[in-house]
Amino acid sequence: MKLNSRYIPFFLLCGMLTFGQGQKDYQPAPENIQAREWFKEARFGLFVHWGVYSLLGDGEWVMNNQNIPIDAYEKLPAFFNPIDFNADELVQMAKDAGMKYITITSRHHDGFSMFDTEASTYNIVDSTPYGKDVLKQLADACRKEDIKLFFYYSLLDWHSDDYFPRGRTGTGIPGRGEGEWNKYIAFMKTQLRELLTNYGDIAGIWFDGHWDQKEWDGKKFGKLQVDWHYDEIYKLIHDLQPQCLIGNNHHLAPIEGEDFQMFEKDLPGRNTTGWGTRASDIGQLPLEVCETINGSWGFNLQDRKHKSRKELIHYIVKAAGYGSNLLLNVGPMPNGKIQEEHKASLKEIGKWMRENGETIYGTLAGPVAPTDKMAFTQKGKTIYLHILDQSNTVFLEDFDQKIESIKLFGDQTQLMHHQNEFGLLIRVPENKVDEVDTIVEINLK
Structure with missing residues (x-):
């Protein structure tokens, strides 16, 4: 999730001039319009960042941050055996917290797939002693509890040779080869088709990594150096499941084919991070803010920045005050469990939401923009x-x-x-x- 600290908002000045085309002449289906209305009323969801990187206890960017060679990182799946993962418990935890949906990482930037895919053996079923599809378990559990399921999907990939030309990140990882971009696009299409075919109704696809392919000369960002084929990818998703909502964490104004607009670690238009979305780039789509329950997306053993009950409730309230959902993240441990302090925080939030949720769920932004007061x-x-x-x-x-x-x-x-x-x-x-x-x-x- 996190971006290079040099990722400054200059790219916003030229982003729309170089941005790949979306799904041209997109007219959302009635099912999609209905899904958007549900999304706007839901107001609160659970984000789950989980992968083999959790074994190293240093966040989801550990492969990049430590420049771990490809052949060394490939050893991790052999140690990944989350026997304590319980999809029913995870869904119940989210439901008790007042959350209406769950978004989970199907594949992050390290290229490892957390689901059963025919596109590569580098996945949780074929490459780990666990050997089971956690997304299938989660989809079944969500269906039982009427919790909607979104799949996070990384556009960038530090593992695949076909992710070439390389982007700005992962350049120090030894062992990366050169391949064919069109093969990588075909790989993504195959995986997206699987995700939208094998797991029942999916509420949305949450893309991330577009920003990796922005050219950087040391001072400013230039044009996009690849074609992401969004016209084909977005159409594929909507053709398979018309109700499925598409969001893309590109930090730009929405493009055709997208169904909701997201903001990473920032309330809409605030841009306190320096690489967020300007207020002028906020569109008319449903909004969502994503934030961490501590300071990390993926499991970080030394992260002590756990947000207080007050901080978390204020974030829910302020997000709703902007007419936005809050997608609150937890990073499961390697064994599949959620940290006890995070479970305790979610339980406290759930109590508050049961008492005060009427002022959050199904509301619109108020007449005045939120402040700290x-x-x-x-x-x-x-x-x-x-x-x-x-x-x-x-x-x-x-x-x-x-x-x-x-x-x-x-x-x-x-x-x-x-x-x-x-x-x-x-x-x-x-x-x-x-x-x-x-x-x-x-x-x-």
Whole structure:
């Protein structure tokens, strides 16, 4: 998931001039439109980054970061035997946390496939002592619990010779050969066909790695040096499963054929990372923010940056305040289990969502963009004001909508308020201020 620190937003200036064509004249099917509406209402999902890299306990980019030779990295599958993986438990954990869907890595940048594929023997069924298809197990478990399933799929590949010309990453990995780009495209098509044929209804495909093929001269990014064949790939997906939503983590404005727009470790338009998406490049598609529960995507043994309950709830609220879903990531350990501290965090979030989910699920972005102090969501004529800084007095400047009532969400305490030509003043009793999120329900006439 993470990008080189040099990956600066200059590429956004030229991205649309060099970006490969999408699915021309794409008209989403009725099933797709319906799926988009479901997605917009879901608001919360689980991201799962898992692969043989978890054995090394140093994140999903360990092959690149440590420049591990191809022949050395190929030894890892022989040690990968996640006998403690339990798809039913994973799905139940997500459901109890209030999540409506799961997105899991089917193949990451290291090129190892976490599913049974005929395109290569470099996969969890053919190359590990475990010998079972974890995606099949997860698909079956999701179906039983009515949790929708998305597949993350890496466009870039540090293992395949046919991923040539090489991109900007993985250039220091010994043993990489030269192959044929069109064979690599054919390989991806084969795998995508398998993913959309062998696992039942799939809610979406989550692409990543487009940015690897941007030319870099040391100062700025130039043109895209390959044709990703998005016109063919996107059409293939929609032909096989019309409802399947396509997203691409390219950090650009959406292109034809995409069904939702994603933002990595950034709220929509914020671009605090320096390589995110500008506010001007936000389209009209459903939105999704992805973020880690600690500081890493894949399992990292030394990562101690576990986000607090308060931080995680605030991220859910702010994302919803932008009209966006939050896709919260965990990285399973090599044995297939989720770290206990992450399970505990998700359990706490689930409790909060059961009590306050009405202010998140099925809402639209509120009338004012979120800040660190407050966020707004809206459902019909009800505006939910989330006070995030423990203030008991809030002034909403220029708020001129006609009010029917203002009360605390939950216990329905009527709140003192005053409205004039300058705005709306709301006071919350000090003993009613919540340490994480004080939610005020503003009902309009």
